[in-house]
Amino acid sequence: MHPIHTTRSTLQMTLLLGALAMLGCGDGDPDASVDAGVDAVDPEDDSGSSDGVCENTSQGMSPEHFFAGSVAEEIVEEDCTLTNGVETTCYRVVAAGEPTNHELTTVCPRTIEDEATGFWNIDGQSVDVDGPFIVSLATVFDDPSWQMYDPDTGKVFVTETAEECLAAGGMPLDPGYANYCVECTLEHIGGAMTIEYLIPTRPVMADEPTELAQLAPGVSLNGVQFEFPADIDTIESGLQIAPIDVCGGHVNFNIGYHYHEELGCIGGVEQCDGHAALIGYARDGFGIYEMTDENGEEPADLDPCRGHTDDARGYHYHALGVGENAIIGCLSGVPVEGGGGMGPGGGPPGM
Ligand SMILES: [Zn+2]
Numbered sequence: 373m374h375p376i377h378t379t380r381s382t383l384q385m386t387l388l389l390g391a392l393a394m395l396g397c398g399d400g401d402p403d404a405s406v407d408a409g410v411d412a413v414d415p416e417d418d419s420g421s422s423d424g425v426c427e428n429t430s431q432g433m434s435p436e437h438f439f440a441g442s443v444a445e446e447i448v449e450e451d452c453t454l455t456n457g458v459e460t461t462c463y464r465v466v467a468a469g470e471p472t473n474h475e476l477t478t479v480c481p482r483t484i485e486d487e488a489t490g491f492w493n494i495d496g497q498s499v500d501v502d503g504p505f506i507v508s509l510a511t512v513f514d515d516p517s518w519q520m521y522d523p524d525t526g527k528v529f530v531t532e533t534a535e536e537c538l539a540a541g542g543m544p545l546d547p548g549y550a551n552y553c554v555e556c557t558l559e560h561i562g563g564a565m566t567i568e569y570l571i572p573t574r575p576v577m578a579d580e581p582t583e584l585a586q587l588a589p590g591v592s593l594n595g596v597q598f599e600f601p602a603d604i605d606t607i608e609s610g611l612q613i614a615p616i617d618v619c620g621g622h623v624n625f626n627i628g629y630h631y632h633e634e635l636g637c638i639g640g641v642e643q644c645d646g647h648a649a650l651i652g653y654a655r656d657g658f659g660i661y662e663m664t665d666e667n668g669e670e671p672a673d674l675d676p677c678r679g680h681t682d683d684a685r686g687y688h689y690h691a692l693g694v695g696e697n698a699i700i701g702c703l704s705g706v707p708v709e710g711g712g713g714m715g716p717g718g719g720p721p722g723m
């Protein structure tokens with residue numbers, strides 16, 4: 373049986389620490405790199421959480437919390453209409469579509485000997501996608517149709533070109549790409565895709581929550597889309613897997629790089645009272661915070677959308693964790709009619 377884990381694996385921690393180390397030494401100005409997650413305006417500014425600076429953020433979006441380089445255009449305010457018909461004002465956020473503070477990595481092993489750099493969810497649990505996992509697929513799914521490697525050479529079938537990324541990652545699934553580990557890169561899609569959102573400046577609670585099955589939950593402070601859950605069953609029905617990386621993201625040709633899970637790479641705005649850090653905003657305007665506070669505790673009073681209210685921050689969400697294939701549970705607030713979250717490719721991708 374392949375090892376299955378529900379907490380962050382040693383591999384994830386190792387890769388994450390490696391990525392952080394790269395950030396610290398791969399840049400001409402290491403201070404700017406470390407602090408890039410704090411100041412939306414001036415990357416040279418020395419203030420930031422790593423220096424002990426903190427802020428108890430208030431309810432709703434503050435444009436200055438987006439990290440330097442995370443937006444492709446200045447965030448502006450404009451008129452918008454909520455899905456309940458109310459006319460209000462919104463921030464127009466054009467996310468850069470590429471994380472400001474971590475590298476993108478491969479997600480599929482190249483041979484059945486390789487160690488994992490990506491993760492897949494099996495029955496709601498995160499599994500390391502290493503060579504032995506690829507070999508075990510027929511057993512895992514109890515179906516001999518799974519044969520994602522060449523038994524003579526041990527080579528794993530991985531999408532290697534833009535054409536293969538497009539064909540394998542599309543819906544409906546191309547049967548010619550059964551038994552592929554789907555891995556797309558920003559090079560395959562011509563670089564990062566900017567994603568536009570209209571986010572209410574004054575979030576309002578809805579009478580009923582909005583499902584996020586086909587609706588992007590929001591955007592991270594480091595410039596990446598929080599995507600709705602990957603359609604794992606459909607992907608597997610085509611004898612494919614489309615792993616996520618150590619940061620919970622991967623690339624598809626519809627919206628580029630996006631997160632399906634929050635695995636601790638985003639950083640965020642540290643809260644002075646020890647509450648979990650702010651990592652992004654939901655499309656209804658409420659903030660999204662990390663799962664746990666500075667003591668590793670998860671709030672006990674979260675609603676099904678993963679939200680609750682406190683005196684400092686008003687209503688806000690706490691992210692789900694590893695193996696959840698989702699960022700938050702649903703939207704408690706009213707989103708904007710046509711509020712974005714789509715790339716130039718348009719329709720919803722499966723992966
Ligand atoms: Zn909270």
Ligand SMILES: [Zn+2]
Nearest residue numbers: 602622624723
């Ligand atoms: Zn995806």
